[in-house]
Amino acid sequence: MLDTLHTLIFPADAAAALEAARVLRGGGLVAFPTETVYGLGADAANAEAVARLYRAKGRPSFNPLIAHVADLNAARAFGRFTADAERLADAFWPGPLTLLLPKTDGCAVVDLATAGLDSIALRVPGHHFAQVLLRAFGGAVVAPSANRSGHVSPTTAGHVAADLADRIDLIVDGGPVAVGIESTIVSFLGEPTLLRPGGIARNEIERVLGRRLADCAATNESAPPAPGMLASHYAPRTRLRIDAASVDPGEALLAFGATRVQGSPLATLNLSPSGNLEEAAANLFGYLRILDQSGATSIAAAPVPHHDLGEAINDRLRRAAAPRPPLDPEAS
Ligand code: TXA
Ligand code: MG
DSSP: OOOOOOOEEEESSHHHHHHHHHHHHTTOOEEEOOSSSOEEEEETTOHHHHHHHHHHHTOOTTSOOEEEOSSHHHHTTTBOOOHHHHHHHHHHOSSSEEEEEEBOTTOOSOGGGGTTOSEEEEEOOOOHHHHHHHHHHOSOEEOOBSSOTTBOOOSSHHHHHHHHTTTSSEEEEOOSOSSOSOOEEEEOSSSOEEEEOOSSOHHHHHHHHTSOOEEHHHHOSSSOSSTTOOSSOSBOSSEEEOSOSBOOTTOEEEEOTTOOOBSOOSSEEESOTTOOHHHHHHHHHHHHHHHHTTTOSEEEEOOOOOSTTHHHHHHHHHHHHSOOOOOOTTTO
16 A cells, blocks of 8 residues: 655755654655755665655665765764775765665664665765755665656656655755766675766776776676666656667657757757767756657667766666566556
8 A cells, every 4th residue: 555645845955954854753755856866765774664665666675775874984884894995985975976885783774775685885975955964864864766666767856746746755856956867886795896887987986996897797697786777777658769870750869969860850859969978967867758758659869978977878778778577557
């Protein structure tokens, strides 16, 4: 059974941070802005609240959550840092980086949130409101992206409301996010491994580590290393095809830069007319949502270069284009 709630929407100010912290303490669910995408927060130490969060998203409970804390010092209570992990935290926190570490003995995050694993994903978000909220709340806040499971991640409060209104207690509106794509996840369970490309490019991380990151695909061929890294994810309802050189009649075009694409699309949005990958990342999920509403038979995405943030953009496009499993009625 689903809780049906009347969802409140507050602007992201100091009063909203206090109210959001109060709702979290009471076991409620709060969507709030981070610099990457909007997150759906729950008290990481409250099993009932975490169970409600999985239910509101329609998320399978084998898919663990990222715990958000205010700073590196707070993170040390939850995860066991190696010297390399410390180096990345120093360089990139607060910011769009998530570190996957062995749990500490006293880790105050409920088993449901880590899907019973011995590891924990930790992130210190860079967004001002997220920082104020985490400090007001005091503990760790688990926060997956604030969308229905499998759907496109939200980059505005309106996207959150479209997916989750009446399933959560509060939405804090901080305007459109800056980065637009989820955090980069690096695992320190073995050799440093890139589990999910994201808001910080691989080469920036490799520069700080002074070595190459292993690839999850290279270390693990059968099971996805992050249970959430299913092939089909981030999906609009309309079919998407990638690396399109032409558009068919009735198709919409997701363009990039000055690349010419043959045909006359029903609708066109250009991720970045000047070919700027940061701008393209910030526009990606919002543009997918708009083209999803365009009435097109499918969306053709032009090629995006693979360097810097292009790796994360191409990862999300590839997942959005992957064949879908049958729709879970709870998640649709
Ligand atoms: O930018 C972000 O990271 C956003 C904002 C809201 O912070 N959050 C986010 O969360 O993208 P979510 O739940 O959509 O993605 C978290 C990913 C999933 O693929 C999950 O499987 C993986 O992190 N993950 C979390 N804990 C893990 C663990 N202990 N072991 C392996 N993978 C883990
Ligand atoms: Mg997500």
